[in-house]
Amino acid sequence: MKRLRVDRWTSQLLVARPGAAASTPVSALRSAAVSRAAAVRHRSTAAAPQPLQEDDYFDGTDHPRFPPLESIPPRSISLPSPLPERALQSAKLAALHARLSLSPNVPLQTLARALVDASADANPEFNNTNLAFVGRTLINYHVAEMLMVRYPRLPMEILFGAMKGYAGPVSLHQVARSWGVEHAAAPGGEVDPGLLQFSLSKKGDAITGMGYKRAELEGIKKFKWRHGISSRVVFDNEFGEVVEDDEHDVEQLRARRDTEYGNQYTRALAQQAYSTAAWAVVGAIYTHCGREAAKNFIRAHVLSRTLDLSKLFVFKRPTRELSMLCAREEFELPVARLLSETGRLSRTPVFVVGIFSGKDKLGEAAAPSLEQARNKAAMNTLKAWYLYSPGEQARVPSDMLVDDAKPWEPAHIDMGEVISW
Amino acid sequence: MTIRALPQISSSRNGLGAFVLQCKTMNLYYCDWAGSSKGMNGFIKSLFPKFAAANPQIEFTVSPRPSKHPVIVANYINGREKAICVRNMEPYEILKKIELLRDASGEKVRKVTKPVTSINESVRGVWSPYHGNGLRV
Numbered sequence: 001m002k003r004l005r006v007d008r009w010t011s012q013l014l015v016a017r018p019g020a021a022a023s024t025p026v027s028a029l030r031s032a033a034v035s036r037a038a039a040v041r042h043r044s045t046a047a048a049p050q051p052l053q054e055d056d057y058f059d060g061t062d063h064p065r066f067p068p069l070e071s072i073p074p075r076s077i078s079l080p081s082p083l084p085e086r087a088l089q090s091a092k093l094a095a096l097h098a099r100l101s102l103s104p105n106v107p108l109q110t111l112a113r114a115l116v117d118a119s120a121d122a123n124p125e126f127n128n129t130n131l132a133f134v135g136r137t138l139i140n141y142h143v144a145e146m147l148m149v150r151y152p153r154l155p156m157e158i159l160f161g162a163m164k165g166y167a168g169p170v171s172l173h174q175v176a177r178s179w180g181v182e183h184a185a186a187p188g189g190e191v192d193p194g195l196l197q198f199s200l201s202k203k204g205d206a207i208t209g210m211g212y213k214r215a216e217l218e219g220i221k222k223f224k225w226r227h228g229i230s231s232r233v234v235f236d237n238e239f240g241e242v243v244e245d246d247e248h249d250v251e252q253l254r255a256r257r258d259t260e261y262g263n264q265y266t267r268a269l270a271q272q273a274y275s276t277a278a279w280a281v282v283g284a285i286y287t288h289c290g291r292e293a294a295k296n297f298i299r300a301h302v303l304s305r306t307l308d309l310s311k312l313f314v315f316k317r318p319t320r321e322l323s324m325l326c327a328r329e330e331f332e333l334p335v336a337r338l339l340s341e342t343g344r345l346s347r348t349p350v351f352v353v354g355i356f357s358g359k360d361k362l363g364e365a366a367a368p369s370l371e372q373a374r375n376k377a378a379m380n381t382l383k384a385w386y387l388y389s390p391g392e393q394a395r396v397p398s399d400m401l402v403d404d405a406k407p408w409e410p411a412h413i414d415m416g417e418v419i420s421w
Numbered sequence: 422m423t424i425r426a427l428p429q430i431s432s433s434r435n436g437l438g439a440f441v442l443q444c445k446t447m448n449l450y451y452c453d454w455a456g457s458s459k460g461m462n463g464f465i466k467s468l469f470p471k472f473a474a475a476n477p478q479i480e481f482t483v484s485p486r487p488s489k490h491p492v493i494v495a496n497y498i499n500g501r502e503k504a505i506c507v508r509n510m511e512p513y514e515i516l517k518k519i520e521l522l523r524d525a526s527g528e529k530v531r532k533v534t535k536p537v538t539s540i541n542e543s544v545r546g547v548w549s550p551y552h553g554n555g556l557r558v
Contacts, residue, residue, distance in 0.1 A: 091480045098477035099441055161426025171430050178433050180445045180498045194480075297439075304438025305431035306540070316423040340551045352551045366551060420423055 072190055079189030081121035081197060087112035092182075092194025099180060100281070100297075106288045112193035114280035117273040118204025120187030120197040127204070128280035135282030135294075136210075140238045142298045143167040145396045148411075151309065153386045155417035156229045158312050160240035165307045168239060172275035175301055181277060183270065198273035200266050211237035217244055295398060310383050317420070318378035322355065322362075325385060325418045332358035334381070336374040339364060353377045386417070432540065441498070442478040443526045447519070448494045450486035457508035461491035464512035472516065476523060493519055497527025 073083055087093055087108040097111055114128045121127045143166045147159060154162065165171060176196075187197035198204075212235050219225045220242055232240040286294035315321065319336075326334050339352040353373035354364040363381030367373035390412055400408055435441055451465060452458040465483060473481050486492070490508040493515075497503070503522055507515045 091482075095445070095478055095480040101439065155424050157424050157426045161428065165429045165431050168430070174430065174433065178435070178498060179441060300438035305433050307429060307431035312426045312429055314425040314427055316425070318423075321423050342551065350551060366549070417424070 076189035080123070081116045081126050081187060082112065082189055082191060082193040084109045084112065084126075087193045090192055090194040092192055094194075096179065096181065096194060102285065103289050103293060106284055110284045110288065111281070114284050115181070115193070115196045115277055116187075117196070117198035117276055119199040119202055119269070119273070120204075122205070128276060128283075129204070131280035131283030131287065132276045133279075133283070134286055135279035135284075138282055138286055138294055139167045139172075139279065139298055139302055142295060142396075142398065143302065144238075145398060146303055149394045149396045150389050150392065151387060152390070152412040153388050153414040153417075154309070155386060156233075157240070158309065158386070160232070161312045162307060162309055164239040164241075165312070166302060166305065169271055169275040171305070172278040172302075173271045175305075176274040176278040176281075179278075179281075181274065183273070196273060196277050198269060200269055203269065209237060209243065211235060211243040213243050213245070217242065291398075291401065309387060313379070313383055313386070315375075315379050315382065318375055318382055321418050321420045322378045322381055324420045325382070326357055328418060331360075334362065334378075336377060338370070355381045388412075434540075442476075442523070443498050444479055444495050444523050445498050446480040446482070446496045447522065448496075449481065449483045450489070450492045450494070451483070452487050452489055452491065453485060455488065455490070458491040460510045460512055460515060461507055464507075464515040468512050468516050472519065479523065493522060495522040495525070497525070499527045501527045501529075503527070 070089060073086070076083065090108070090112070093108050093112055093115075097106070097108060102111070110131075113126065114131055116127045118124075118127045118129050124130060140163070143163055144159075147154065147162050147166075151159075151162075181196050183196040183198065184191040187199050191197060214220065214227075214235050216225060216227075220227055221244070227235075227242070229240070232242075236242055282294055282297060285297050322334050326332065334355050334357050336353050336355055339354045341349065341351045343349045344351075349368055350366055351368070351370050351373040352364060352366045353370070353376075355362045355374075355377045363377050363384055365373055365376035365380050367376050394411065395409070397408075397411075399405060435443075449461070449465065449469070451461045453462070469481075469483075473479075490506050492504055492506050494502055494504040503525060505518045505522060507518055510518070
C-alpha cells in the first residue's frame with residue numbers, strides 16, 4: 001500500500017506563487033522565509049529532501065535564457081527593497097562610496113539604505129526617512145548660518161530665497177544627480193542596491209517636511225490673505241513657503257502617468273526622491289562620522305555651489321525704500337543726479353544717473369529713460385547696502401564647536417531690513 | 422512688502438569644494454577568439470586589475486562580445502557615453518585609451534577658442550562709453 005505523504009500536502013500549500021506575493025503584507029513577507037523554514041522543521045517524516053523550489057528564487061526573468069549575473073537571495077522579489085547584506089556585493093554602491101570620498105566608517109549598508117525612498121519601502125527601518133530628517137536639519141542649519149554671517153543685512157524674503165537656492169529640493173536634486181546617482185525603473189527587492197529606489201505610483205507617507213499646516217490655508221490660497229514674514233518663520237517651512245498638501249491636481253496627473261512618458265507629477269516625485277537621498281547621505285555621514293565630517297561634506301557639496309544673490313532681488317518702490325533707509329541710518333537725504341547722457345532726442349537715448357547722499361555717491365545706473373535710470377540707480381544702491389559682506393572668511397558659530405577653536409569674535413548683526421510699504 | 426525674491430538655483434562648481442570624477446561606469450568588451458582582441462585580452466589579464474583598483478569611483482564591467490572588435494565604452498555623469506574601439510592595440514596603448522576615457526568630462530569635444538571660460542562676472546566689468554574721459558574725435 002502506498003503511504004500518504006501528508007508533509008508534501010502542507011509544503012505544497014506553503015509554496016507562495018509569485019503572483020500572489022504582491023498582496024501579502026510587508027511584515028509577513030519579511031518573516032516568510034523564516035516561517036517556511038520552521039514549517040519544514042516540524043515535519044515528522046522527512047524521507048528525502050525536497051528539490052529546491054523554483055518559486056523561491058524567482059526574480060522575474062527567464063533563467064534558462066538569461067542566466068542571472070548575481071545570485072539573488074530567495075524570495076527577494078517579494079521584498080519592497082533589497083536586503084541590506086546585498087549592499088556589500090553592489091559595484092554601483094561601492095563606486096558611489098568612492099566617488100563621494102566617504103570615510104570607511106560609513107558602511108555600504110547605510111549608503112544603500114539612504115537610497116531607498118519611503119515610497120519604495122514604507123518600513124522606516126529600511127528606508128531613508130530618518131537619515132533624511134537628520135541630514136535636512138544639518139544642511140539647513142549650515143546654509144542658514146553661512147548666509148547670516150556672510151550677508152548679515154539680507155532681508156528676510158531674500159534670505160528665504162537664498163536658503164531655497166542652496167538647500168531647496170531643486171538644488172539638492174541636482175546635487176544628487178551630480179554624484180552620479182541613478183534610479184531604478186521600479187522599486188523592489190531584486191534591484192541593485194546602488195540604484196535610487198522610489199515609486200512613481202504612490203507617494204511615501206513619511207513626514208520629512210518642516211512647518212505646520214496653517215488653519216487659514218484655504219483663505220491664503222483663495223483670497224491671498226496677508227501672512228507676514230514673522231508668521232512664516234513660525235508656521236511655514238524652512239524656505240518660508242506655506243505648507244500645503246499638494247493632492248489637488250495629483251489625481252489627474254496620476255491618471256496620465258501610464259499614458260505619457262513623465263509628467264509634472266512623476267518629475268516632482270523623482271525630484272523629491274533625489275533630494276531626500278541627498279539629505280540621507282548627509283544624515284548617514286553624521287551618524288557614522290560625526291559633526292565635523294558632516295559639516296565638511298556639506299561645505300564641499302552644498303555651500304561650495306554658487307548663487308548670485310543680487311539676482312534674487314525684486315523691488316517694488318526702490319526710491320521710497322532708499323529714502324527710508326537714509327532716514328533710518330541718519331544719512332543725508334538721497335538725491336538723484338544726472339551724470340551723463342547721450343542721444344536724448346534719438347531712438348536710443350542713454351542716461352547715467354547717480355544717487356548721492358551729501359557728497360557720497362551711493363550708486364549709479366544707466367537706462368534709456370530718466371525715470372528708469374533713477375529707479376535702477378536706487379535699486380543698485382539698495383543692493384549695495386543689503387549685500388554688505390564681511391568676507392568669505394567670516395567665521396560661523398559652528399566653527400566654535402571644535403575643541404581648539406580660537407576665541408569668538410562677534411559677527412556683524414544688522415538692525416534689519418527697511419520697513420516700508 | 423517692497424522686496425520679493427525670485428526663485429533661483431545655485432549652480433555647481435565641481436572641484437571647488439569636492440571633486441566628483443565624471444566617468445561613472447566603464448564597460449570593457451573582448452573576444453576570446455579574434456586576433457584583434459589579443460591586446461585587449463592581455464590588458465584585462467595584466468594591467469586592468471591594477472587600474473580598476475586604483476579607480477574605485479568607476480564601476481567596471483568586463484563582458485565577452487564574440488566575433489566583434491574589442492571596445493571600451495565609458496558612461497559619464499552628464500548622461501553621455503564615449504566609446505573607443507581598441508582593436509589590434511597593445512596593452513599599454515589600451516591603458517592610454519582607458520586613461521583618456523577616465524579623465525574626460527563627458528562633454529562633446531569642442532574647440533576652445535578663449536583662454537578662460539568662467540561663470541563669474543568679469544572683474545574689470547563691461548566697457549561703458551559713458552564713463553571715463555571719452556575719446557576726442
